Amino acid sequence: MTITRDKYRNWIKSKYGTIHKDNNPDKYKTKRWRINQNHIRETIMDEYIQSNMIPAYMVSRTYHYDQQLRSEVVSHNDRMNRVLDDFFNPRGMSEYVIYKDHFIEKHKDVLQRVNQQNILNTITKEYEVDWKMEVKKGGLHTHTLISPIDDDLIQRPSKRVREAIEHIYGLPEIPISLRDSLGLDQVKTDLLDYALRKRCDFIGNSNMSLDITPTSEYGSYEGYRGWKGAVAYVTKMMYNVDNIVDIYDKENSIILDTE
16 A cells, blocks of 8 residues: 555656646635645546546446445446446457546535433423434445447447347437437447446446436536546545545556556
8 A cells, every 4th residue: 555655646746737727716726735636636637638548427326325345335346347348348359448447435424313312401400302413424435437438339239238229218229319429428328327227236226326427518626627527526535645545446447557
């Protein structure tokens, strides 16, 4: 872990200033934590550009139960990778590889009531209902950035993809209305949703459990837009290299490969 942390630290040190961020007002821009955060974000964005792996989709996965174990989340990320590879590119052809980067986020801790108890009011001499309070630690969820899915995988689908298209649209092929570039983006989003829900039992059935957003449609987050806004969002808790180690699932991701 120390070796990884040191590599991240040396990597980030080479980055100064921001070139991907809009010139928007930021009351924290002079704070050291914000400067560090922007350096981390900008370095990651540069890596995406240089490696030609700019993310096309952001997949947000929320557990339908209280997930506290990071090791289980990492295992589920591995399962998600395997499902997508097997669904879209079962032959493992290099020209159709889909890259994934997983960022593990923790919900905020909350103060909650746990036990009701009767407390004697020393002034009125009567018992009053009171509650014992405790802090409930926030559960974990994941944001995954996914590289583009080649049109060939949709226009010349494998048997598995073709069956999924028929299941989703009730037709043996992509509807005519979805054959332009915008339509194909919708088809890819629908197929991602279908594959993950069907073969990942840790994903719930509700709309809240899984959200898939094309990064081209992502608005703005803290001065970054589009796919850069998505990167800014998934790194919103990265203020130093220790945060990178905690948040970034290095075992199942690719862009921060510092080996």
